[in-house]
Each structure stands twice: as C-alpha cells, then as structure tokens.
C-alpha cells in the first residue's frame with residue numbers, strides 16, 4: 403500500500419531507508435539555478451486536507467478544484483481511486499510561476515515533504531510515515547547546500563504534523579487491510595460517497611445540511627454546531643461517517659427506525 407504514497411515518477415528515489423532521526427543536508431531557495439525545475443512532470447497525490455487548503459486559497463469550491471486541477475487515478479494496490487494534481491500540457495504544475503509556488507503556504511503535503519519521500523503501512527496520528535527515503539533528482543542543487551536537518555526537523559519546518567492529524571482517519575481507511583479482503587466489493591454508490599467524503603467537502607456539506615441526513619443519523623447538537631462552523635471538523639466527521647459506509651460497523655449510527 404505504500405506504493406500509493408510514493409508519488410514521484412522516474413527513479414530519483416535513493417535506496418536509503420530513513421527514520422525520523424536520519425540526517426540530510428539540503429536547502430531550497432530562489433537563488434539556485436534549479437529553482438522550480440522540480441515542479442513539473444511529477445505525480446502529486448492529493449489528500450483531503452490538501453483540497454481544503456488549496457480550494458480556500460484559490461477561493462473556489464472543492465468541486466471546482468477537482469474538475470479544474472485534479473485527475474483520478476486507479477492504482478494497482480489500492481481498491482479505492484485517488485486524486486492526483488493534473489499537470490499542464492507542458493508537464494508543469496498548474497501552480498508554479500517564475501517566482502515559485504503561487505500557493506506555497508497551502509502547498510500539498512507531498513510538496514512539503516520533498517526532497518523526502520515517505521511510505522505508510524498504517525496511519526500515524528502525528529509523526530508521519532513508517533519510513534522515509536531521499537529523492538535526489540540529478541538537477542537538484544539543494545543537496546549541495548550546507549544546512550543539515552533530521553527528517554523530524556524537516557517535517558516540523560514544513561508544518562506536516564497538522565496534515566497528518568487532520569488526514570489520520572482518512573489514511574486509516576485508504577490503508578486499511580479490509581480493502582484487500584476478497585469480500586470487499588465497493589459498489590458504484592459507495593465509491594462515489596468515498597470520493598465525496600474524501601475530496602469534495604462543499605458537496606458533503608450540502609449532503610449533510612440540505613438532505614435528510616440529520617434526521618436519519620444520530621448526531622448530537624454540539625456536533626451539528628461544530629461541523630456547521632468548522633470545515634476541518636466537517637472533514638473529520640465525513641471520514642468517520644465514511645468508515646461506516648465502506649466497512650459497516652458505523653461510528654455515526656442511524657437513528658432507530660431509520661434505514
């Protein structure tokens with residue numbers, strides 16, 4: 403399943419297994435001749451919290467973001483599709499400019515990790531992947547800079563913990579061994595609910611507040627207020643509900659008499 407997290411094409415991945423205390427020298431800045439070269443011809447998988455950050459940054463809905471910037475990928479080892487950032491026809495990231503990333507403070511988690519890749523076998527609340535590895539493109543001059551990091555320090559500097567925390571329940575789903583069970587056969591409807599709960603938060607909000615959802619499910623008043631006001635809480639609620647949709651044994655239960 404780690405294959406879904408290993409997101410960069412080609413073979414710049416170094417066969418070096420790192421942990422949180424592994425050290426590397428690296429610095430990226432606009433003075434380097436390679437500046438922004440890495441922002442093209444790459445596979446950047448997008449997490450649910452990436453969608454929230456970027457669509458708000460762009461001032462568009464999650465649905466518009468999916469349509470205009472992402473593409474759906476079916477991956478060999480995953481029974482659920484994942485969204486990737488769609489490169490332009492020139493093979494460049496749609497957010498790169500001569501001055502750098504135009505969504506830098508809201509860039510996806512994969513870009514935050516770069517030039518470190520990560521593999522996940524199971525999700526972690528905070529602390530990241532199960533293992534890490536350097537990604538060394540021949541053109542990248544950042545490795546020649548004299549600034550040493552541990553992977554842990556790099557993660558902190560790139561503010562990755564908050565992404566891990568918010569995406570945790572979703573990673574629990576997409577990395578679940580239950581997906582590999584022979585009797586796991588998602589229907590078209592459950593895949594469509596999975597996509598909505600994972601990536602289309604504005605549509606999920608309508609689904610909850612403009613349908614019979616709240617009369618069908620046991621959701622206490624405090625939670626209703628919280629998810630109405632706070633988009634991140636709504637996202638985490640979507641993932642809790644999704645767990646029941648895909649695997650049964652729901653965290654958010656139907657009211658008695660509802661079906």
Ligand code: SF4
Nearest residue numbers: 430436438440542544
């Ligand atoms: S130093 Fe590496 S990561 Fe930074 S811009 Fe150059 S190629 Fe990209």
Ligand code: SF4
Nearest residue numbers: 441495497498503513
């Ligand atoms: S989102 Fe930003 S950092 Fe990531 S590839 Fe695009 S331009 Fe580069």
